[in-house]
Amino acid sequence: MTVEYIRYRIAADQQPAFIEAIRYTNKLLAAAPDCLRYQLAHCEEDAELFIWRIEWTSVERHLQGFRKSAEFGVFFQLVKPFYASIQEMNHYMVVE
Template sequence: MIVEYLRYSVPDDQQAAFIRDYQAAKEPLLHSPYAISFEIAQCSDEPTQFIIRIEWTSAEDHLKSFRASAEFREFFIHIRPYVGMIAEMRHYQPC
């Protein structure tokens, strides 16, 4: 298993749509056999900052298998407007 963390900077006027669209994207994401879990969190100290946490079966499954799937295409429809707001996107190995 690998954990992906995405950090977003989302302007105030787009935060409600961001949350709504990521909640909608959760459905196709979690239908993928490669995605184990999903979580979205908004920073209480700096509300423009969001963290997305996704557990994947492996980095290769995420980057190759998921991204080539129908589930990814449906997922990406929802999150496409926010790709330019990604401040950081990394995989982490649990210890």
């Protein structure tokens, strides 16, 4: 299993649209066979920060499976308006 963390800085006026886009994309993630779990968290200390945590069966299945699927095209169009707001997007191996 691998955990993908995507950290965003979203201005207050964009937050409702961002959250709505993530809600739609989460439906696509729920149907993806290699996606195990997902969660969006909003920082309590800095109101512009969000972290989207997505668990995948593996980095390879995420990149070669989901990202090459027809669903990814829809997924990407939903999150594309917020792509410039990404501060980090990496996969992490759980060690404990």
